[in-house]
Amino acid sequence: MGSMRQVTDTPNVAGELVARSNRLGADPRNTNYAGGNTSAKGSATDPVTQQPVDLVWVKGSGGDLGTLTEKGLAVLRLDRLNSLVDVYPGVDREDEMVAAFDYCLHGKGGAAPSIDTAMHGLVDAPHVDHLHPDSGIALATAADGEKLTVECFGDRVVWVPWRRPGFQLGLDIAKVKRENPQAIGVILGGHGITAWGDTSAECEENSLDIIRTAERFLAEKGKAEPFGVVVPGFEPLPVDERRKRAAALAPVVRGLASTDNRQIGHFNDDAVVLEFLACxxxxxxxxxxTSCPDHFLRTKVRPLVLDLPPTAPLEDTVIRLKELHLQYREDYAAYYDRHASPDSPPMRGADPAIVLVPGVGMFSFGKDKQTARVAGEFYVNAINVMRGAEAVSTYAPIDESEKFRIEYWALEEAKLQRMPKPKPLATRVAFVTGGGSGIGKAIAQRLAAEGACVVVADLDTAAAEAVAKEIGSADKAVAVGADVSSEAAVAEAFEQAVLAFGGVDLVVNNAGLSISKPLLETTEKDWDLQHDVMAKGSFLVSRSAAKVLIDQAIGGDIIYISSKNAVFAGPNNVAYGAAKADQAHQVRLLAAELGEHGIRVNGVNPDGVVRGSGIFAKGWGAKRAAVYGVPESELGAYYAQRTLLKREVLPEHVAAAVFVLTAGDLTHTTGLHVPVDAGVAAAFLR
Structure with a gap:
C-alpha cells in the first residue's frame, strides 16, 4: 500500500463563513429573515483519494443568516459545479440545474443546495454575499434604478437587470465580475444586492459599504413625504384605543384570512406601519x-387594504372588510387565471396574507406564528423599499407575471411538498385557564406539543410566565395574568390573546380551587369564592371565548375541566361539588346554544388528581385525606384503590382527554363529559 499524500486544508472556512453570516443577519438593515445567502471557497482533503479538492461552502436552502450554523451549509465541489456550465441547456430549462447540484455535493454534502448556489459557485471570488437590504432593494425597484446605481456608486457597483433567481443569473453576475475588475458588487434589478471579496472580512466590508452607501444616498437625495400627506381622519388612534380596536377586529380578520386554510395571525402597529397607512x-x-421574491412569497402579490377611517363604526368596518375580502378573492383568482399554465401547481388559497387597517395597524398571517410574524416583517421591509424608491424615483416592482412565475414556481412547490406533515393542532390557538400549575400546566404543554399556539392564563402571572417559557418562545406560548372571576380581567386576557395570535380556537376552563368543609362549617365566603372561580369564572371565560369564536366564523372548541364530583356526592365538599355541577351543566347548555356556529363544547371529569395538583398542594389534599382517614402522602394511592382500574389519575391523563376531544377525530361530538377517573362506578353518567 502506497503512502498517503499530506494535504493542507484551508483552515476554518466554514467557521468564518458562519460568523460572517451571523453578523450580517443580525442587523435587519442588511437582510430580512431567511433572506439572502453567503458563501466561501477553499480546499479540503478528499477522504477517498486523499487529494486536495476545491470546494464552496454556501448557505443551504431555507436557512437564516442570523441563526446559521455549519449544519446549514451546503458543501459542493467547484470542479463539478463549474462543469455544469458546459451542459447548461439554456434559460428555458434552467430549473433542471437545481437537481444537478446534488451531484456536485462533497461528502455528505450538508444542507440542501439553494437556487442561488450557481451565483456563489460561478462568480470568480473566494467570498460572496447575496443580501436583501431595504436600501439596496429601493434602488433595485426604482424606475430608473440603473441610472441611480451609477449616480450612487460610480463604477464600483454594477446594475444587473431583473432575472429570476437561478443558473442564468449566476452566469450573468459572473460575467459582470469578469468584465468589471474594479467592481465590488452588483445591484440586482427588482431583487437585492450581491458583493464579493478576496477575504471574508473584505467581502463583509464590501456588502456593508454597498448597503450604507445606498442608505446615505436615499437620505441625502430623497424628497420629503414620498407617500404623500396624511389624510385627515386616517391618523393613528391613541394607543389604548388602537389596541382595543385591533383586538375587536382581529378575530374577524383572521376568520376571513382562514377561508381556505386556517391561519395564525400577528399584529403590528409600529410607527413605520401607521405612517404608511395614514398617507x-x-x-x-x-x-x-412587493418586489423582492422573498417578500411576495410570504406577503402574497398584494395586501388587502381597508378604505375606511379608524373612527368608522365597528359594525360598518366589519361589513366593509367582508366586502373587500370577497373582492380580494375574486382578484386573486383572476391573477392566477391570467398567468397559470396547464402545468402550474393548483392555486394555494385566495385569502390575503397581509391586511392593512388605517389608524390601527397591520395583520399578517401564516401557517404558524413565526410565519405570520415574518410575513409582517417582510411587509415592513416592503414599506421601507417603497419609501426609498419613491424618495428618489418611482417605485416600479417586477411585473405581475414574473411574480406569478416565482410564487407558483415548480421548485417552490417542490419545497412546500417536502415540508413535514403538520401536527394535529397546528394553526390552532389554545387558551388555558389555571395554566400555571397542575392539570392546566399539563394541558398547556400537551396542546403545545401537538402544534397549538398556547395562551397560558393564570391568577399567578409568574407561574403562567414560567410555563410559557418552558413551552418555548413567544411564537409558541404567551402568558397572561387573569382573575377569571373578574369580567374586566377576562376581557383583557382575551384581548391579549387575539393580539398575540390573531384569535382563539380552543378554550379550556380549568381554573379552580376547593375548600373541604362539612355543610355546617361552610361559610358564605367559602361558597362565593368557589362559585366565583369555577361557575362564574367558566361562564365569563366561555362568554368571551364565544364572542371571539363567533366573530372568526371557523368553529372551535370549549372544554370544561369539571370533576367526578359533578355527578358523585362525596362528603364535606358541598360548595365544590355544587360549583362543579354548575360547570357540568354549562357544558350541555352551551353545546346546545353554540352548535349552530360550529363550536363544540365538551367536558372532562377527572377523579382526584393528587400529584402535581395546585389545588391539592394548597390544603385540599390534607383535608380530603383527613375525611378518608389516610395520610396525605397516600391519598393518591387511596383514590386509585377505589377505582375499577386501580390506577392513579395524573395531570397528563386529563391533558390526553383534552387532546382527544379537540384533535379532529371527534368532529361530531359535543355536549359530552369524558370520565378520566380510572373507573368510579358511583360517578358513571346516567
Missing part, C-alpha cells in the same frame, strides 16, 4: 405589491 398614496402603492 394619501397608501392604496396606490399597496396595489403595486
Amino acid at each position: 394619501e398614496r397608501l392604496a396606490e402603492l399597496a396595489a403595486l405589491g
Whole structure:
C-alpha cells in the first residue's frame, strides 16, 4: 500500500463563513429573515483519494443568516459545479440545474443546495454575499434604478437587470465580475444586492459599504413625504384605543384570512406601519405589491387594504372588510387565471396574507406564528423599499407575471411538498385557564406539543410566565395574568390573546380551587369564592371565548375541566361539588346554544388528581385525606384503590382527554363529559 499524500486544508472556512453570516443577519438593515445567502471557497482533503479538492461552502436552502450554523451549509465541489456550465441547456430549462447540484455535493454534502448556489459557485471570488437590504432593494425597484446605481456608486457597483433567481443569473453576475475588475458588487434589478471579496472580512466590508452607501444616498437625495400627506381622519388612534380596536377586529380578520386554510395571525402597529397607512398614496402603492421574491412569497402579490377611517363604526368596518375580502378573492383568482399554465401547481388559497387597517395597524398571517410574524416583517421591509424608491424615483416592482412565475414556481412547490406533515393542532390557538400549575400546566404543554399556539392564563402571572417559557418562545406560548372571576380581567386576557395570535380556537376552563368543609362549617365566603372561580369564572371565560369564536366564523372548541364530583356526592365538599355541577351543566347548555356556529363544547371529569395538583398542594389534599382517614402522602394511592382500574389519575391523563376531544377525530361530538377517573362506578353518567 502506497503512502498517503499530506494535504493542507484551508483552515476554518466554514467557521468564518458562519460568523460572517451571523453578523450580517443580525442587523435587519442588511437582510430580512431567511433572506439572502453567503458563501466561501477553499480546499479540503478528499477522504477517498486523499487529494486536495476545491470546494464552496454556501448557505443551504431555507436557512437564516442570523441563526446559521455549519449544519446549514451546503458543501459542493467547484470542479463539478463549474462543469455544469458546459451542459447548461439554456434559460428555458434552467430549473433542471437545481437537481444537478446534488451531484456536485462533497461528502455528505450538508444542507440542501439553494437556487442561488450557481451565483456563489460561478462568480470568480473566494467570498460572496447575496443580501436583501431595504436600501439596496429601493434602488433595485426604482424606475430608473440603473441610472441611480451609477449616480450612487460610480463604477464600483454594477446594475444587473431583473432575472429570476437561478443558473442564468449566476452566469450573468459572473460575467459582470469578469468584465468589471474594479467592481465590488452588483445591484440586482427588482431583487437585492450581491458583493464579493478576496477575504471574508473584505467581502463583509464590501456588502456593508454597498448597503450604507445606498442608505446615505436615499437620505441625502430623497424628497420629503414620498407617500404623500396624511389624510385627515386616517391618523393613528391613541394607543389604548388602537389596541382595543385591533383586538375587536382581529378575530374577524383572521376568520376571513382562514377561508381556505386556517391561519395564525400577528399584529403590528409600529410607527413605520401607521405612517404608511395614514398617507394619501397608501392604496396606490399597496396595489403595486412587493418586489423582492422573498417578500411576495410570504406577503402574497398584494395586501388587502381597508378604505375606511379608524373612527368608522365597528359594525360598518366589519361589513366593509367582508366586502373587500370577497373582492380580494375574486382578484386573486383572476391573477392566477391570467398567468397559470396547464402545468402550474393548483392555486394555494385566495385569502390575503397581509391586511392593512388605517389608524390601527397591520395583520399578517401564516401557517404558524413565526410565519405570520415574518410575513409582517417582510411587509415592513416592503414599506421601507417603497419609501426609498419613491424618495428618489418611482417605485416600479417586477411585473405581475414574473411574480406569478416565482410564487407558483415548480421548485417552490417542490419545497412546500417536502415540508413535514403538520401536527394535529397546528394553526390552532389554545387558551388555558389555571395554566400555571397542575392539570392546566399539563394541558398547556400537551396542546403545545401537538402544534397549538398556547395562551397560558393564570391568577399567578409568574407561574403562567414560567410555563410559557418552558413551552418555548413567544411564537409558541404567551402568558397572561387573569382573575377569571373578574369580567374586566377576562376581557383583557382575551384581548391579549387575539393580539398575540390573531384569535382563539380552543378554550379550556380549568381554573379552580376547593375548600373541604362539612355543610355546617361552610361559610358564605367559602361558597362565593368557589362559585366565583369555577361557575362564574367558566361562564365569563366561555362568554368571551364565544364572542371571539363567533366573530372568526371557523368553529372551535370549549372544554370544561369539571370533576367526578359533578355527578358523585362525596362528603364535606358541598360548595365544590355544587360549583362543579354548575360547570357540568354549562357544558350541555352551551353545546346546545353554540352548535349552530360550529363550536363544540365538551367536558372532562377527572377523579382526584393528587400529584402535581395546585389545588391539592394548597390544603385540599390534607383535608380530603383527613375525611378518608389516610395520610396525605397516600391519598393518591387511596383514590386509585377505589377505582375499577386501580390506577392513579395524573395531570397528563386529563391533558390526553383534552387532546382527544379537540384533535379532529371527534368532529361530531359535543355536549359530552369524558370520565378520566380510572373507573368510579358511583360517578358513571346516567
